[in-house]
Amino acid sequence: MKTLPPSSIIGILGGGQLGRMTALAAAKLGYRCHIFCSDAQEPAVEVSAFHTHASFDDTRALKAFAKSVDVVTLEWENVPIAALETISLLVPTYPAPKILKVAQDRGEEKNFARSIGLGTADFALVSSAAELQEARGRFGCPAILKSTRMGYDGKGQVALTPELSSEESWRLMGSGAGILESFVNFASEVSVVVAARADGTMAVFPAVQNIHRNHILAETHAPAGVSASIAHEAEQAARLMAEKLGVVGLLAVEFFVLRAPDALGRQVWVNEIAPRPHNSGHWTMDACPTSQFEQLVRAVCGLPLGAVTPHSRAVMQNLIGDDFHAWPDLLAQSSACLHVYGKTEVRPGRKMGHVTFLKGAWEGG
Ligand code: AMP
Numbered sequence: 001m002k003t004l005p006p007s008s009i010i011g012i013l014g015g016g017q018l019g020r021m022t023a024l025a026a027a028k029l030g031y032r033c034h035i036f037c038s039d040a041q042e043p044a045v046e047v048s049a050f051h052t053h054a055s056f057d058d059t060r061a062l063k064a065f066a067k068s069v070d071v072v073t074l075e076w077e078n079v080p081i082a083a084l085e086t087i088s089l090l091v092p093t094y095p096a097p098k099i100l101k102v103a104q105d106r107g108e109e110k111n112f113a114r115s116i117g118l119g120t121a122d123f124a125l126v127s128s129a130a131e132l133q134e135a136r137g138r139f140g141c142p143a144i145l146k147s148t149r150m151g152y153d154g155k156g157q158v159a160l161t162p163e164l165s166s167e168e169s170w171r172l173m174g175s176g177a178g179i180l181e182s183f184v185n186f187a188s189e190v191s192v193v194v195a196a197r198a199d200g201t202m203a204v205f206p207a208v209q210n211i212h213r214n215h216i217l218a219e220t221h222a223p224a225g226v227s228a229s230i231a232h233e234a235e236q237a238a239r240l241m242a243e244k245l246g247v248v249g250l251l252a253v254e255f256f257v258l259r260a261p262d263a264l265g266r267q268v269w270v271n272e273i274a275p276r277p278h279n280s281g282h283w284t285m286d287a288c289p290t291s292q293f294e295q296l297v298r299a300v301c302g303l304p305l306g307a308v309t310p311h312s313r314a315v316m317q318n319l320i321g322d323d324f325h326a327w328p329d330l331l332a333q334s335s336a337c338l339h340v341y342g343k344t345e346v347r348p349g350r351k352m353g354h355v356t357f358l359k360g361a362w363e364g365g
Contacts, residue, residue, distance in 0.1 A: 013072065013074035016076060017351060019035055023047045056083040063090060081104070099247060102245065121256070122139065145180050146173070149175070158172045184258070189212070193280070193292050194242040195292070209223075226257055233268050249300050279318065288308055294306060324352035336357055
């Protein structure tokens, strides 16, 4: 892989906060970013040198964008595969379309994880209320119905209860393709972010613990507070997934930590993957020598990956909706590192920023 020197232009598909923080990390190393997104007001736009506002089905705009940059990555996982394919014919594109295809579909994700020996919740792909009704019989209650695609932060998810009919559940889920998952009575949830270069070199951030509220990530605790063997298993599983998928850039893998090992002795099961920066990796900006965003820039530009051993323990809290109004208090706290995404309107459920509290020396996790 060719090394792109500083001043090269990194194209980013999507204009949200993940793109903004990637662009800021790119600027630190002297790179410039070109954001492709549909809305001129998006957070990444105001911190980037170039932007294209167009729809992801505008082939002419996609091609012009691809020709104007040296490499392309993405911060929004639901970029249409066709758009990524169009771009990848003209410029190196990470993640490759085939990786995004797996990550966009909960069924493909789980099948892929299982094909390389990792555990997941039991699941059935269902495409109608009748198929759901049949599958429910096998899974019992509680179980979760999710749309296979375009779901995030709990959207398109329905917890099945005996009172809720299959027809009503199907309607609430709101998609033509669903996945029924058995409910995992997990002990905790952890995630791992892996950075990978084209030559296969990898750097794995330590496992962290995630706490969700209303299906949205609320807090990340680093280290994860699980046993060393569970943390190691999650880190190895994430590394294996990145290797087998052929990731260049970042891969975040979310896991359920089981209350007891499964029949194959596994202590963690894969829940979801994301081939991009991940909310549970934001703490790395303040507690690690290299952040996940800088690792992404390094990986896609063919630079050496940075060090991932944290210097501090940390707790990251998302500032969602009205949480944001605490910003003056947070700025006054010496252990708080505040990040604001520049969204002008506070809305319920909207990620406005995050704060990382540094908790003292890392001491090896
Ligand atoms: P997801 O969008 O799949 O990451 O789901 C959001 C959150 O819902 C997860 O982080 C879990 O807290 C919970 N969840 C999702 N799937 C399951 C499951 N099969 N069993 C138990 N909890 C789940």
